[in-house]
Amino acid sequence: MANFVIKKDGGREPFDPEKVKNSVRMATTGIITDPQEIEQLVEGAAGAALALAATKEEIATGEIKSAILGRLDKIAPNVAVAWRAYDGRKAKGQD
Numbered sequence: 001m002a003n004f005v006i007k008k009d010g011g012r013e014p015f016d017p018e019k020v021k022n023s024v025r026m027a028t029t030g031i032i033t034d035p036q037e038i039e040q041l042v043e044g045a046a047g048a049a050l051a052l053a054a055t056k057e058e059i060a061t062g063e064i065k066s067a068i069l070g071r072l073d074k075i076a077p078n079v080a081v082a083w084r085a086y087d088g089r090k091a092k093g094q095d
Helices: 019-029 036-052 063-076 077-091
Strands: 003-005 012-013 058-060
Touching: 003 063, 019 036, 019 063, 019 077, 036 063, 058 063, 063 077
Parallel strands: 003 058
Antiparallel strands: 003 012
16 A cells, blocks of 8 residues: 655655545535445545555555546546536636
């Protein structure tokens, strides 16, 4: 399992699987309300990123996000769209 995450700015921090899962949970806000459905989605989408992280010593945040979004595109496209929209707003300083 990856020991460190490489951030966009080049910084490193310890890898925390719960942060990956929490990112997916946050992406469901306002889209999915059933707690059981949310947790199934978290396990499916975060699982893709965690499986990738299991093969590396370090992993970039971009790799984690790509793995999650790739899985979300297949199992919950509406959540993937919302995540990308949030990222777009965040990049423009609107969020």
